[in-house]
Amino acid sequence: MMIQSGVDEKRRSALKLATESGGMNPRLQEVLDEADKVIVYAGTPAPSVSYKGELHVGVDLGTAYTVLVVLDENMTPLAGAYQFAQVVREGVVFDYMGAISIVRKLKQQVEERIGRKIESAATAYPPGVPLAEVRATGNVLQGAGIECSRLVDEATAANTILQIDSGVVVDVGGGTTKLAVIEGGKVVYTADEPTGGTQFTLVVAGAMHIPFMDAEALKTNPAEQARLFPAVKAVMEKVATIVSRHVEAYHPKRIYLCGGSARFPGMDRVIEEVTGIETIIPGEPLFVTPIGIAMNNIAGEVAQLW
Numbered sequence: 001m002m003i004q005s006g007v008d009e010k011r012r013s014a015l016k017l018a019t020e021s022g023g024m025n026p027r028l029q030e031v032l033d034e035a036d037k038v039i040v041y042a043g044t045p046a047p048s049v050s051y052k053g054e055l056h057v058g059v060d061l062g063t064a065y066t067v068l069v070v071l072d073e074n075m076t077p078l079a080g081a082y083q084f085a086q087v088v089r090e091g092v093v094f095d096y097m098g099a100i101s102i103v104r105k106l107k108q109q110v111e112e113r114i115g116r117k118i119e120s121a122a123t124a125y126p127p128g129v130p131l132a133e134v135r136a137t138g139n140v141l142q143g144a145g146i147e148c149s150r151l152v153d154e155a156t157a158a159n160t161i162l163q164i165d166s167g168v169v170v171d172v173g174g175g176t177t178k179l180a181v182i183e184g185g186k187v188v189y190t191a192d193e194p195t196g197g198t199q200f201t202l203v204v205a206g207a208m209h210i211p212f213m214d215a216e217a218l219k220t221n222p223a224e225q226a227r228l229f230p231a232v233k234a235v236m237e238k239v240a241t242i243v244s245r246h247v248e249a250y251h252p253k254r255i256y257l258c259g260g261s262a263r264f265p266g267m268d269r270v271i272e273e274v275t276g277i278e279t280i281i282p283g284e285p286l287f288v289t290p291i292g293i294a295m296n297n298i299a300g301e302v303a304q305l306w
């Protein structure tokens with residue numbers, strides 16, 4: 001299944017403003033634009049890359065998409081691949097062999113493009129998942145022949161690339177909404193709640209009386225989204241209410257929205273209306289967390305998987 005991507009002009013100017021007012025990675029737009037060009041849906045032909053320098057590799061085992069991204073030594077995306085796969089539920093690997101096989105496949109495709117082996121990668125877990133599950137995530141990498149160099153929580157990974165000084169990073173993925181409150185450049189609070197893109201799809205399936213995968217295709221089709229907006233708005237409001245509840249005590253000035261579900265047009269407006277907090281989508285939201293994960297991979301490091 002292919003999905004549409006792209007960053008519209010409104011988002012671009014919002015990002016420019018946010019960057020100018022300080023407290024965000026000045027290279028963010030450039031990095032996300034490059035990601036949009038070089039990270040392709042699994043099996044899609046993509047040009048090969050010749051690069052001899054240091055690599056930073058991240059694997060994001062998501063509820064909806066598994067993403068493998070390779071960055072160069074300047075943390076600019078070189079190549080990557082992603083695929084829809086239901087191997088993780090709410091941050092917990094439930095199809096271990098399926099997860100290994102998809103990571104292997106993405107690894108092989110990306111290795112063919114870059115003409116070299118991927119030896120090490122970082123991976124991530126939603127904030128607050130039990131240690132045994134965090135370990136399973138690392139073991140999936142090992143099972144796919146990749147040394148797990150580091151395990152980071154997903155909200156912190158997102159801020160590795162965003163480099164926000166203060167505000168809230170909200171990653172609305174397929175299964176869950178992860179958030180991190182940032183103060184003085186440091187993560188001071190994280191949370192993970194089980195509402196995400198899957199709920200959007202279920203609402204569409206219910207409203208249209210169609211199977212889940214048909215609803216998924218409809219929901220991600222830009223031509224259908226305006227018509228579906230009234231149906232999914234309630235789920236957006238639920239995400240916003242969750243965010244409000246978690247950040248209440250911190251009085252943040254801005255919400256930075258990422259995760260694939262933020263691609264649904266109007267999501268930022270609904271979050272802003274309900275929370276009363278300025279909300280921006282800083283570029284292509286699908287690859288923010290995977291790139292942040294890759295930035296945490298330093299060759300030679302080995303994560304302790306207990």
Ligand SMILES: Nc1ncnc2c1ncn2[C@@H]1O[C@H](COP(=O)(O)OP(=O)(O)OP(=O)(O)O)[C@@H](O)[C@H]1O
Nearest residue numbers: 062063064065173174175176197259260261263264
């Ligand atoms: N163009 C689009 N419009 C709306 N939703 C989209 C679009 N593209 C992808 N999505 C949704 O984004 C979700 C996947 O996003 P993402 O890859 O961030 O989640 P994930 O990492 O797999 O899940 P999680 O982080 O919850 O484990 C899916 O629910 C998918 O339907």
Ligand SMILES: [Mg+2]
Nearest residue numbers: 062173174289
């Ligand atoms: Mg995710």
